[in-house]
Amino acid sequence: MERLLEVEDLHVSFKTYGGEVQAVRGVNFHVNKGEVLAIVGESGSGKSVTAKTIMGLLPKKVSRISSGVVTFEEDDLLTYSKKEMQKVKGSKISLISQDPMTSLNPTMKIGHQIDESLKLHTDLSKMERKSRVLELLTLVGIPNVEERYSQYPHELSGGMRQRVLIAVALACEPQLIIADEPTTALDVTIQAQILDLLKDLQQRLDTSILIITHDLGVVAEVAQRVAVMYAGVVVESGSVEEIFANPNHPYTWGLLGSIPKQRQDGARERLIPIEGTPPDLFSPPKGCPFAARCEYAMDICVEKMPDSTYLTTDHASKCWLNDSRAKKPKEVAMAGRSR
Amino acid sequence: MSDSLVDVQQVKKHFPIGGNQTLKAVDDISFSIQKGETLGLVGESGSGKSTLGRTIVGLEGATSGSITYKGKDVSTLGRKEARETNRTMQMIFQDPQASLNPRMKVMDIIAEGIDAHGLWKGKKRKERVFQLLERVGLQADHAKRYPHEFSGGQRQRIGIARALAVEPEFIVADEPISALDVSIQAQIVNLMEDLRQDSDLTYLFIAHDLGMVQHISDRIGVMYLGGMMELADSDQLFQETLHPYTQALLSANPVPDPAVTNSRERILLEGDPPSPVNPPSGCRFRTRCPHAMDICSEVVPEWKEQQAGHWVACHLYNE
Ligand SMILES: Nc1ncnc2c1ncn2[C@@H]1O[C@H](COP(=O)(O)OP(=O)(O)OP(=O)(O)O)[C@@H](O)[C@H]1O
Ligand SMILES: Nc1ncnc2c1ncn2[C@@H]1O[C@H](COP(=O)(O)OP(=O)(O)OP(=O)(O)O)[C@@H](O)[C@H]1O
Ligand SMILES: [Mg+2]
Ligand SMILES: [Mg+2]
Numbered sequence: 001m002e003r004l005l006e007v008e009d010l011h012v013s014f015k016t017y018g019g020e021v022q023a024v025r026g027v028n029f030h031v032n033k034g035e036v037l038a039i040v041g042e043s044g045s046g047k048s049v050t051a052k053t054i055m056g057l058l059p060k061k062v063s064r065i066s067s068g069v070v071t072f073e074e075d076d077l078l079t080y081s082k083k084e085m086q087k088v089k090g091s092k093i094s095l096i097s098q099d100p101m102t103s104l105n106p107t108m109k110i111g112h113q114i115d116e117s118l119k120l121h122t123d124l125s126k127m128e129r130k131s132r133v134l135e136l137l138t139l140v141g142i143p144n145v146e147e148r149y150s151q152y153p154h155e156l157s158g159g160m161r162q163r164v165l166i167a168v169a170l171a172c173e174p175q176l177i178i179a180d181e182p183t184t185a186l187d188v189t190i191q192a193q194i195l196d197l198l199k200d201l202q203q204r205l206d207t208s209i210l211i212i213t214h215d216l217g218v219v220a221e222v223a224q225r226v227a228v229m230y231a232g233v234v235v236e237s238g239s240v241e242e243i244f245a246n247p248n249h250p251y252t253w254g255l256l257g258s259i260p261k262q263r264q265d266g267a268r269e270r271l272i273p274i275e276g277t278p279p280d281l282f283s284p285p286k287g288c289p290f291a292a293r294c295e296y297a298m299d300i301c302v303e304k305m306p307d308s309t310y311l312t313t314d315h316a317s318k319c320w321l322n323d324s325r326a327k328k329p330k331e332v333a334m335a336g337r338s339r
Numbered sequence: 340m341s342d343s344l345v346d347v348q349q350v351k352k353h354f355p356i357g358g359n360q361t362l363k364a365v366d367d368i369s370f371s372i373q374k375g376e377t378l379g380l381v382g383e384s385g386s387g388k389s390t391l392g393r394t395i396v397g398l399e400g401a402t403s404g405s406i407t408y409k410g411k412d413v414s415t416l417g418r419k420e421a422r423e424t425n426r427t428m429q430m431i432f433q434d435p436q437a438s439l440n441p442r443m444k445v446m447d448i449i450a451e452g453i454d455a456h457g458l459w460k461g462k463k464r465k466e467r468v469f470q471l472l473e474r475v476g477l478q479a480d481h482a483k484r485y486p487h488e489f490s491g492g493q494r495q496r497i498g499i500a501r502a503l504a505v506e507p508e509f510i511v512a513d514e515p516i517s518a519l520d521v522s523i524q525a526q527i528v529n530l531m532e533d534l535r536q537d538s539d540l541t542y543l544f545i546a547h548d549l550g551m552v553q554h555i556s557d558r559i560g561v562m563y564l565g566g567m568m569e570l571a572d573s574d575q576l577f578q579e580t581l582h583p584y585t586q587a588l589l590s591a592n593p594v595p596d597p598a599v600t601n602s603r604e605r606i607l608l609e610g611d612p613p614s615p616v617n618p619p620s621g622c623r624f625r626t627r628c629p630h631a632m633d634i635c636s637e638v639v640p641e642w643k644e645q646q647a648g649h650w651v652a653c654h655l656y657n658e
Contacts, residue, residue, distance in 0.1 A: 018483055043492025043520050059487075098491045098518070099436040143385075143611040155356070158433045158514070159384025159547075181491065184517040185433065187384050187547040188591040189608065214492075214520035215548075217592075258521040259550070270532075271525035271554070277476055 003071075004176055004208045005054070006030040010068030012049055012058065019282045023049045025232035027068075031176065034206040036198070038219040038240075040255065041229030042278055047212045048098055050229075051178050053078075055095045056085040072176070091121040094169040098180040098212075100161040104153040110164045111137075111149035114171055121172045136167040141193045158185040166194060173205055180212045195222050216259060220244065225314070228252050231278050231289035233305075238315030248309075248317035251290045288320065296321060343371035344509060344541050345395060350404035352387075352394050356616065363615050364390040366565035366623075367404070369642060370650070372509075375535065377542040379556030379573065381549065381588065383612060386562040388545045389433055392511040395543065396428045408509075426456050429502040433513040433545075435494040439486040445472075445497055446482035452505035471500040476526050492519045499527065503534070511543045516551065528555055549592045553577060558648075561585045564623045565615055567642065571649040581651045584624050622654065630655055 012024040024046040031037045039047050052058050054070050054077060070077040072093065080088070089095075097103045105113055114133045118124055124132060137145040140163040153161055162185045169177055177198070183191040199222055201207040213219060219226055220240065227237040228249065236249040247253055254274035276293035279285050285292070291301040301320050309322035320326055352365040365387045372378050380388050393399045395406055397413060406413050408424060416424060429452075432438035439448055449468045453459055459467055469479040475496040486494055495518045502510055512531070516524040528551065534540045546552050552559060553573050560570040561582065569582040580586050590606040608627045613619050619626050625635040632654060640652045 014488065016484060016488055018480055021488075041520065043496075043518075043523050044490045048490060099434070101434050101437040144614040144616075147614060147616065151356075155354075157385040158389060163384075181518060185384070185514065185547075187382065187386075187588070188549060189588060190384050191547070192591045214518075214524075216521065255521055258525040269554075271528055273525035273529060274522040277478065280478065 001035070002033040003030045004033045004073075005210070006069075006071040007050070007054070008069045008071070010050065010053060010070070011066040012046070012053055012068075013064050013066065014059075015062045015064070021281045022284055023232055023281060024053070025284060027229070027232070027234055029227045029234055029237060031208050031210050033175075033208055034202060035225065036202060036209040036211060036223045038223035038226045039210065039212045039229055040214060040216065040219060040226060042231070042251075043214070044278060044281075045229040046232040047229055048180055051095060051097075051180050051210070051212060054178060055089065055093065056080065056082070057095070090117050090169075090174065091172045092174050093176045093178065094172070094174045096165050096169045096177065096179040096182045098184075100158070100165050100185070101153065103165055104161060106153055109150045109152060110156070113164070114168050117168055117171045132171070133167075136171060137164075139170070139197060140164075140167045141190050142167075159187065159190060162186060163190070163194070170197075170201070173201075174207070176208045176210065177201075178210045178212075181214070182211065183213070183215070183218060191218070198222060216244075216256070228255070231284060232281065233289065233318070235290065235319070236315075236317040238312070238317075242312065242315045246311075246315070248311055248315070248322065249290075249319050250294045250296055250321070254293075288318070298326065342374050344374040344409060345372040345543075346405075346407035347371065347391075347395065348405045348407070350391070350394060350406060351402045352390050352399055353402045360616050363565050363618060365394060365401075366615075366618065368562075368565075368567045369404075370560060370567060370570055372541060372543060374541055375539050376557045377531075377535065377544050377555055379552040379559040380543060380545045380562065381547060381552055381559060382562030382568075383564075383588075384547075385564075385612070385615070387565045387615075388562055389513050391562070392430065392513050392543060392545055396430045396511050397425070398430065422456075426452065426505050427508040429505065429507040429510050431498050431502045431510065431512040431515045433517075435491070435498045435518070436486070438498060439494060441486055443485075444482065445484055445486070445489075448486070448497060449482075449501045449504050451501065456505060458505060467504065468500075471504055474503070474530055475500045476523055492523060495519060496523075496527070506538070507540070508538075509541045509543075511545070513545045514547070515544070517546065517548065524551065531555070549589065561588065564612060564618055566623050566652065567650075568624065568653070569649075569651045571651075575649055579649070581645060581649065581656060582624075582653050583628050583630050583655070622652070 007027055007029050010024050010027040014021045027050055041047055111133050115129050118129045134145045142148050142163055166182055183194055198209055223240050225239055226243045227234045230251045236252050257272050274293055279289050287302040287304055291297040306318045306320045308316040308318050310316050348369050350368050353361040353363050356362050382388055394401050446468055450464055453464055468482055472479055472481055477496055516527050544555055556573045559573045559576045561568045563584050569585050587606040587608050610627050613626055621636040621638055622640050625631045634654050640654045642652045645651045645656050
């Protein structure tokens with residue numbers, strides 16, 4: 001399969017008043033052509049920072065990329081100038097960012113905001129652009145498009161704003177869409193419509209999608225592969241079927257275990273969060289970052305970060321339990337899975 | 340009802356949108372919220388959930404109708420009473436990014452209400468903020484940082500800590516957990532439940548994650564195009580769904596299991612949601628309803644208690 005995007009050994013940190021935050025600490029993943037990869041993981045684990053790095057959107061003054069390569073069409077995007085990146089943005093790769101309100105221009109009618117992108121990257125006439133904008137707004141499920149075309153962002157509901165951003169991202173039919181929590185503000189019917197739309201693009205135009213989400217329902221619905229992030233590293237990755245049916249990393253078990261179960265008897269079950277808090281990224285632990293919260297942690301886990309173990313050719317996990325010297329990994333794993 | 344904390348009667352919120360037209364974001368809604376309960380609010384994007392929440396806590400003035408809080412009409416409160424009501428009613432906003440002042444440190448953001456109401460000062464104030472940060476799963480030294488230095492989910496939790504800071508009695512939580520990963524969602528939901536038990540808090544919980552809404556809510560209300568369609572006990576709503584809109588909404592719920600996603604059936608709604616500027620005559624859902632009858636375009640269905648505690652506005656259930 002052809003790789004469209006590959007991120008290797010990415011390290012990103014921020015200078016802050018309190019010290020240096022090591023937000024991304026050696027991230028590796030790839031997205032194949034025509035594939036949907038979902039990144040899931042703890043809040044604050046570096047998902048959005050990874051997305052912003054790919055798009056060249058980090059705040060220049062306070063951020064530092066200390067190592068890493070981001071290969072797209074055989075070029076390293078990290079070496080691109082601002083101008084080169086501008087050309088790629090919107091036409092080849094587009095980002096649906098996590099904060100709709102800050103990514104939309106509050107003083108500009110939403111129709112014009114989508115029009116901007118078409119103006120920049122296509123040679124459509126004014127008339128053609130207008131009808132394309134209306135078509136895009138309809139595609140993302142915004143009703144009464146003629147009326148909405150000339151409204152300002154603050155006049156829209158949270159979910160409509162999110163969909164306007166999606167329309168901007170789709171405008172020029174890019175090869176890669178990076179969607180950072182694209183459906184968080186959407187109700188389930190619209191969410192289903194947006195997910196269908198993304199799946200349709202993928203099938204019709206062979207678009208690749210990198211979707212960041214915490215909603216495992218969304219993952220099950222659209223993705224072929226999943227990468228699970230924790231404290232700045234990808235701790236497990238594999239096909240959707242593998243990750244749901246055969247999760248290997250204790251953090252992944254915790255994630256799957258935190259979903260509310262469908263109640264049959266009406267009893268209110270208490271949810272099971274993962275106990276504890278993620279590590280301080282000012283001085284991240286030298287061992288496995290999840291060790292402090294892991295029920296199965298051994299001495300080695302605190303000392304040394306484990307390498308990837310390949311459970312199948314495409315299913316990798318960074319956990320010492322997979323080491324042949326670890327005690328009874330099978331029993332431990334079974335206990336985790338039955339949670 | 341004697342033990343209702345909030346009573347909403349025939350509330351409308353219409354926005355003027357130019358050309359002598361108004362957008363009917365909330366259109367004649369009546370219901371009450373009992374003390375100590377969690378009332379979930381669901382419905383299509385743009386159906387008016389945030390606007391209803393904002394109107395109840397007084398961030399928007401209602402166009403008409405009345406909102407009664409603890410037995411008093413909020414529009415007639417004196418200054419002192421209004422201030423106290425402001426403290427006891429808090430809102431967690433849907434867009435955390437836009438609701439946090441970018442120039443303020445997290446310490447001062449969370450303590451904004453504490454300062455405004457002169458609740459604590461100095462060391463006490465600081466300790467309170469640290470304690471709140473911890474309860475929402477953040478760390479004390481986050482207090483020194485600015486909002487843009489946080490991830491989406493971290494910012495959302497700053498908003499939650501801010502709302503909790505002034506020891507409110509009633510919280511409108513507008514999508515409070517939608518930007519959080521499932522484990523932190525669980526932590527926040529458990530925190531909300533603990534607070535409800537310890538301090539008798541009451542919640543209006545706006546969300547689109549039906550599994551979570553069902554988990555946390557005692558009762559659930561369903562909105563469509565500015566109107567309330569159905570309101571019932573949360574299990575009853577799922578098991579004995581009355582309104583055709585609710586039926587469609589529940590059928591679209593994604594399930595976190597790839598095996599299930601491929602097999603279940605969705606009721607797809609035909610057509611677009613109509614414009615809230617000119618909502619359909621009669622029942623506002625009729626243009627997309629699979630069961631629409633002649634009467635539906637002629638008469639507005641009455642909002643009535645079909646079974647004990649189960650409210651619905653639909654002609655299917657009228658004699
Ligand atoms: N501009 C910044 N300055 C300082 N720290 C930052 C900045 N941007 C992000 N961070 C920190 O980097 C870490 C990773 O943030 P990121 O936004 O990537 O998280 P995320 O995985 O997207 O989380 P969420 O699911 O909550 O959106 C967090 O600890 C955050 O506080
Ligand atoms: N300030 C405003 N001016 C004009 N129209 C507005 C304003 N605020 C909201 N609206 C309109 O009111 C309607 C209801 O919006 P609201 O934000 O309450 O929806 P919602 O149910 O919270 O949706 P979502 O799930 O997408 O957040 C929408 O049609 C919206 O465009
Ligand atoms: Mg993020
Ligand atoms: Mg809203």
